[in-house]
Amino acid sequence: MKPVATPSLGTLEAWMQAVVMHPEGAEAGLRSQPARRFIAPAARDPSAVVLPSKQLNSLERLEIYAHMYYARLVEVMEGEYPTVRQVLGPSAFSAACRGYIARHPSRSRLLNGLSASFPDFLARTLPRTHRHRLAVDIARIERAMEDVFDAPASTPMTAAEFAAVADRTRLWTNPALVLLKLRYPANTFMNALRRGGRPRIPRPRATRVIVFRRGFQVLRRDQEPEQFRLLQALVAGQPLAAAVRASIGRRAGSAERVAQRLRGWFAEWAGAHLFVR
Amino acid sequence: MGLPDLGLGVGLRTQHFRHITTKWPAMDWFEILSENFIDTGGRPMYFLDQVAERYPIVMHGVSLSVGSTDPIDFGFLDKLKALAKRVRAKWLGDHVCWTGVAGLNGHDLYPLPYTEESLRHMVSRVRTIQDYLERPLVLENPSTYLTFGVSSMPEEEFIARLAEEADCALLLDVNNVYVTCRNHDLDPVAYLAAIPADRVVQIHLAGHTDNGTHCIDTHDGRVVDAVWELYARFTARVGARATLLEWDADIPKFSVLQQEVRKAARFRNGLRKAAA
Numbered sequence: 041m042k043p044v045a046t047p048s049l050g051t052l053e054a055w056m057q058a059v060v061m062h063p064e065g066a067e068a069g070l071r072s073q074p075a076r077r078f079i080a081p082a083a084r085d086p087s088a089v090v091l092p093s094k095q096l097n098s099l100e101r102l103e104i105y106a107h108m109y110y111a112r113l114v115e116v117m118e119g120e121y122p123t124v125r126q127v128l129g130p131s132a133f134s135a136a137c138r139g140y141i142a143r144h145p146s147r148s149r150l151l152n153g154l155s156a157s158f159p160d161f162l163a164r165t166l167p168r169t170h171r172h173r174l175a176v177d178i179a180r181i182e183r184a185m186e187d188v189f190d191a192p193a194s195t196p197m198t199a200a201e202f203a204a205v206a207d208r209t210r211l212w213t214n215p216a217l218v219l220l221k222l223r224y225p226a227n228t229f230m231n232a233l234r235r236g237g238r239p240r241i242p243r244p245r246a247t248r249v250i251v252f253r254r255g256f257q258v259l260r261r262d263q264e265p266e267q268f269r270l271l272q273a274l275v276a277g278q279p280l281a282a283a284v285r286a287s288i289g290r291r292a293g294s295a296e297r298v299a300q301r302l303r304g305w306f307a308e309w310a311g312a313h314l315f316v317r
Numbered sequence: 318m319g320l321p322d323l324g325l326g327v328g329l330r331t332q333h334f335r336h337i338t339t340k341w342p343a344m345d346w347f348e349i350l351s352e353n354f355i356d357t358g359g360r361p362m363y364f365l366d367q368v369a370e371r372y373p374i375v376m377h378g379v380s381l382s383v384g385s386t387d388p389i390d391f392g393f394l395d396k397l398k399a400l401a402k403r404v405r406a407k408w409l410g411d412h413v414c415w416t417g418v419a420g421l422n423g424h425d426l427y428p429l430p431y432t433e434e435s436l437r438h439m440v441s442r443v444r445t446i447q448d449y450l451e452r453p454l455v456l457e458n459p460s461t462y463l464t465f466g467v468s469s470m471p472e473e474e475f476i477a478r479l480a481e482e483a484d485c486a487l488l489l490d491v492n493n494v495y496v497t498c499r500n501h502d503l504d505p506v507a508y509l510a511a512i513p514a515d516r517v518v519q520i521h522l523a524g525h526t527d528n529g530t531h532c533i534d535t536h537d538g539r540v541v542d543a544v545w546e547l548y549a550r551f552t553a554r555v556g557a558r559a560t561l562l563e564w565d566a567d568i569p570k571f572s573v574l575q576q577e578v579r580k581a582a583r584f585r586n587g588l589r590k591a592a593a
Contacts, residue, residue, distance in 0.1 A: 090464070101531075105462060146423075189359055216358075
């Protein structure tokens with residue numbers, strides 16, 4: 041095959057990227073409009089650009105990179121979303137990942153943020169069955185677990201510091217804390233799966249979950265609606281008294297009952313290291 | 318290049334964090350994958366800080382994309398520089414490759430066409446990066462699975478000229494030499510002979526997967542005999558160099574890595590006998 045006129049380094053790189061990142065493989069990549077724009081003759085015969093070896097032709101050599109591109113990134117996402125994979129099944133999960141990667145190719149030097157918008161992608165693209173909507177909620181939890189794992193370290197407040205808290209004090213929350221409002225009891229479902237159970241796909245029921253890191257352990261817990269609202273207000277930076285007023289409804293019961301609930305919530309949160317210096 | 322022979326090391330992997338920081342096993346040094354310790358503030362940094370207190374650390378990256386025609390990412394260089402300072406890295410390296418253009422990253426080591434244009438591009442970028450990082454860059458030969466028709470020189474010549482003209486150091490991955498030569502029907506002995514000894518500060522050893530028609534650099538098993546032989550041959554010529562065993566998939570117990578390191582020591586210390 042007659043070689044093409046010497047392409048520049050930039051042209052070769054752009055061409056190869058268009059070929060190996062094509063979602064349908066290198067052969068489709070070679071024929072794609074972006075690849076043809078860079079080096080048109082290679083669409084008919086890639087040996088015009090890539091030499092064959094004794095064992096593999098030019099297309100087969102490009103296919104190695106095309107295969108590795110998706111295989112590597114899907115493997116990363118399998119590690120990040122093990123429960124979503126379990127709920128969707130390996131084949132459907134892999135197809136969803138490939139669709140996501142094709143739509144949202146990595147623009148970062150790091151892999152941490154590769155799948156940042158995968159839950160939203162699933163919400164847009166999966167069928168609207170209970171199983172699939174549950175998978176979206178689980179994806180939000182597993183994404184939060186990744187973010188919390190990488191969040192900056194912080195020092196929890198001590199008992200003495202808690203004792204000094206006044207009505208107008210602003211409490212600082214752990215940067216390794218994510219609050220999630222979900223449509224399904226996804227956290228309970230995940231717990232059952234991880235204990236080795238075979239839970240049924242639940243009916244929709246609004247739940248509120250916090251994902252946080254205590255030390256190096258990533259944990260998740262369901263929260264009561266008012267408890268969740270109060271935590272939201274504190275995360276937003278409201279002073280303690282204002283946050284309590286904004287989140288505890290009039291029907292919350294007697295002052296004594298409210299105080300008892302607040303004490304319980306704060307004890308739980310303090311034990312979880314949700315408030316930091 | 319003025320960089321020390323650190324002895325024999327292994328890659329620091331999360332699976333071994335607990336073992337290393339409780340047993341403090343005998344190991345000359347550890348190599349980290351730089352990207353795994355950037356923009357993360359939890360468990361990885363906690364363990365890395367402890368390891369860096371007791372062992373020399375070398376930083377090795379996969380995302381610098383020196384050969385890309387995209388602009389240099391100075392923000393990323395800042396992060397590398399900060400991490401190198403924090404762990405007192407002995408040196409910092411990456412690959413002779415590109416990983417993406419037009420702002421994208423394929424998270425793979427893509428091959429360059431070995432042309433005069435690519436060489437000028439790489440030399441200029443390596444010089445800029447070294448100046449910015451204020452330390453020599455140690456560049457590794459990648460495993461490659463294709464060659465471009467426009468290439469006008471062999472990979473080993475490209476790398477040798479790059480090292481001289483950019484005044485950078487080299488990391489010779491012996492397994493990559495074997496894989497690349499298998500994939501391109503080349504002679505690995507001739508490849509090694511063309512690598513300038515005075516530029517090589519580090520050597521990598523790893524396992525690969527042989528698919529019959531081609532080899533893939535998978536880092537998922539023991540070093541094969543042919544690679545040990547090339548290692549012995551190369552070290553017999555250039556002398557002992559900081560050598561690292563890479564094992565990144567199907568990662569075994571730390572004791573298995575130590576067995577492979579002891580094997581490397583036999584080749585390194587009895588180099589000439591092993592080569593003979």
